[in-house]
Amino acid sequence: MNPRKSLIAGLLALGGLFAAQSPALAQNTQAEIERYRQMLGDGNPAELLVMRGEGLWKKKLGPKNASLEACDMGKGPGMLAGAYAELPRYFADTDAVMDAESRLVHCMVTLQGLDRAEVVKRPYSGAGQRQTDIEALIAYIVEESRGATINIPQKHPKEIASFQRGEKIFFYRAGPYDFSCASCHGEDGKRIRLQDLPNLMKSEPAKRAFATWPAYRVSQGAMRTMQWRLYDCFRQQRFPEMQFISPASVDLITFLGVRAQGGKMDSPAIKR
Amino acid sequence: MKPIKTLSLTASLALALGAFTGISQAQSPTNDDIAKLLKSSFQTRSIAKVERIDQSELQKQCSAYATTAMPDNIKKSLEKAALDGVKYPSDGKYLGDWKAGEKIAQSGVGMQFSDNEKTVNGGNCYACHQLTQAELSYGNIGPTLYQYGKLRGNTEPILKYTWARIWNAHAFNACNIMPRFGDAGILSEDQIRHVMALLLDPKSPVNQ
Numbered sequence: 001m002n003p004r005k006s007l008i009a010g011l012l013a014l015g016g017l018f019a020a021q022s023p024a025l026a027q028n029t030q031a032e033i034e035r036y037r038q039m040l041g042d043g044n045p046a047e048l049l050v051m052r053g054e055g056l057w058k059k060k061l062g063p064k065n066a067s068l069e070a071c072d073m074g075k076g077p078g079m080l081a082g083a084y085a086e087l088p089r090y091f092a093d094t095d096a097v098m099d100a101e102s103r104l105v106h107c108m109v110t111l112q113g114l115d116r117a118e119v120v121k122r123p124y125s126g127a128g129q130r131q132t133d134i135e136a137l138i139a140y141i142v143e144e145s146r147g148a149t150i151n152i153p154q155k156h157p158k159e160i161a162s163f164q165r166g167e168k169i170f171f172y173r174a175g176p177y178d179f180s181c182a183s184c185h186g187e188d189g190k191r192i193r194l195q196d197l198p199n200l201m202k203s204e205p206a207k208r209a210f211a212t213w214p215a216y217r218v219s220q221g222a223m224r225t226m227q228w229r230l231y232d233c234f235r236q237q238r239f240p241e242m243q244f245i246s247p248a249s250v251d252l253i254t255f256l257g258v259r260a261q262g263g264k265m266d267s268p269a270i271k272r
Numbered sequence: 273m274k275p276i277k278t279l280s281l282t283a284s285l286a287l288a289l290g291a292f293t294g295i296s297q298a299q300s301p302t303n304d305d306i307a308k309l310l311k312s313s314f315q316t317r318s319i320a321k322v323e324r325i326d327q328s329e330l331q332k333q334c335s336a337y338a339t340t341a342m343p344d345n346i347k348k349s350l351e352k353a354a355l356d357g358v359k360y361p362s363d364g365k366y367l368g369d370w371k372a373g374e375k376i377a378q379s380g381v382g383m384q385f386s387d388n389e390k391t392v393n394g395g396n397c398y399a400c401h402q403l404t405q406a407e408l409s410y411g412n413i414g415p416t417l418y419q420y421g422k423l424r425g426n427t428e429p430i431l432k433y434t435w436a437r438i439w440n441a442h443a444f445n446a447c448n449i450m451p452r453f454g455d456a457g458i459l460s461e462d463q464i465r466h467v468m469a470l471l472l473d474p475k476s477p478v479n480q
Contacts, residue, residue: 161301168306171338173331175324176383176458177451182338184413192399192411238383240320246313 046139046216046223046268049131053140056133062112071107073100073141084145085265088254090156097162099253101227102245104137123244124228131222135214138225142214145265150210152257159254166255169248170200175238181252183237195272200259207263210256215269223268226253303332320385330354334447347446355443357455358436366431366468373470374477376463377403383458393458395467400450403470404477413449421472422479434471438464 057068073083074091088099094106101123108114125131153159173180184192185200198205214225224232230249234242242249301309307325316322327335330350333342379394381387397403400413403420424430436443439454453459459467470476 165301165306165309168301168303168335169310171335172303172306172310172327173335173338174310174327175320176456178331178334178456179449179451180335180338183449187413190411190413192413193409194411234314235384235386238320238324239385240314240322240324241317241385243313243315248309248313251309 044216044268044270045221046214046270049136049139049216049223050143050268051140052131053136053138053143056137057140062108062114064111064113066111066113068104068107068111068137070111071104073103073107080141080144082145082148084142084267085148085150086153088159088162088250088257089153090159095158097156097158097250097254099226099245099250100138100141101134101225102250104134104141105245120244124224124231125222127220135223135225138214139223139268142265142267146267148265150207150257150260150263150265152254152261154258162251162254163258165248166251166253166258169252170255177238179237181233181237200256203259203262206256206259207261210260211263211266212269212271214267215271217271219272303327303336317385318388319383319391330442330446337447342447350446351443354440354446354452354455355436358439358443359454359461360432360435361461361465366435366465367426367473368462368465368469370466370469370473370476370478372463373466373468374404376459376467377470378407393463395453395459395463397467397470405480406477417471418478420478421474421476424472426472426474431468431472434468435464438467 057071060067070077072078072091072093073080074086074089075081075083084100087103088097090097091103091106098106105116105119108119109116119134123132123134125135154163170181173183181200184190184197188199188202190197190199198209200206200209213229214223216223227244227249230252231242231244234240307327310325311322314322314325330353333346333350337346376395377397379392380396380399382391382393397417398407398410400411402410402412402416402418405418420434438459440452441448441450442452451458453467454461454464470478473479
């Protein structure tokens with residue numbers, strides 16, 4: 001079977017698995033996903049998105065008819081290798097701590113002259129829709145950091161302040177369910193239904209979690225970014241809607257990234 | 273080294289240290305700072321209003337003592353306030369239909385920004401608890417409730433205790449994770465009766 005065909009067969013098989021969800025099968029879901037991952041080898045469907053993202057990165061677009069190749073993601077203009085593993089970080093030109101998605105939007109606006117409100121209007125693709133340009137670009141940007149060591153800078157006072165706020169956000173209980181992030185991610189060996197929950201207060205699970213987002217979500221047939229991960233956690237937390245690349249979201253990512261220091265980026269990953 | 277030089281070195285070191293600790297102290301955010309930040313970073317969507325960011329006294333205290341032991345007097349007063357707020361069934365009827373209770377226990381919808389006014393909230397008990405033997409897809413954040421009624425019976429004190437625990441679990445263990453299903457208006461009085469039956473009716477599969 002050629003790789004493309006085996007990929008499709010794998011997706012169909014897994015789709016069937018999820019559709020069935022009988023308890024016995026569900027208990028084996030984790031094992032099945034492991035098997036599926038091995039079967040895919042290096043054939044993560046997000047690879048197609050990485051390619052699209054690379055094309056978009058190099059294409060002249062927008063009112064300024066410019067590519068993103070001069071974008072400084074923290075390692076200097078156009079230097080993408082390892083950049084994602086050191087984000088969020090402080091940027092002097094904006095005098096702010098920015099995560100990968102904030103910085104990408106900044107580059108699209110400043111380099112290509114795109115309208116900011118327009119760019120951030122629809123950051124995540126809906127069910128069955130084509131993935132957004134932001135998702136494709138992030139797929140490419142994070143792929144360029146595969147294997148890089150997570151090393152979120154904590155030197156600038158604003159980087160330290162971002163971590164401190166992020167930590168408080170992690171423990172902030174509110175809403176009709178009284179949940180904080182820590183309600184589900186502060187203890188070992190916990191599950192919701194059969195879904196394992198990483199204890200983000202521990203170094204190893206925190207490293208694994210940070211290193212494997214963005215990820216291709218098999219159950220959604222789409223690659224999801226770190227901003228999306230937080231957005232959907234807060235939905236289940238019964239919070240209001242998290243604004244894309246909002247200050248609180250960046251602070252929380254700083255906190256999660258610092259907790260994951262020393263991990264090795266392995267993204268886009270593939271998940272259930 | 274001459275004393276005067278030692279002194280100036282000590283002084284500059286103290287200054288440097290002062291500046292360093294000054295930074296971390298000056299920027300250590302208060303709970304109000306965080307509330308303001310969250311309010312500017314979230315927005316109302318559908319039924320999930322941005323005011324949900326505003327914390328109750330219970331939420332404030334539980335956040336403040338998330339990583340350190342809560343003083344006993346605060347814990348006791350939160351538990352008393354929670355217990356005092358419990359509304360027991362108006363007609364004294366505690367048990368509904370366990371089959372309806374099982375449906376409520378299975379349903380995880382409600383109160384998310386992807387829901388609307390017409391969504392009938394579930395209890396989502398299986399997300400965190402084992403209940404029946406038939407359902408293998410259960411979480412483990414809460415304790416198992418399999419044979420809950422079989423082990424305890426359904427005398428008046430057990431009925432009242434279980435009702436209060438579902439209504440507002442902080443009455444017995446302040447700052448535990450379980451949502452206040454009655455107090456926060458997640459489930460109606462009737463829905464709680466059905467969940468009670470799932471736990472306590474001898475015919476319920478929970479008690480087989």
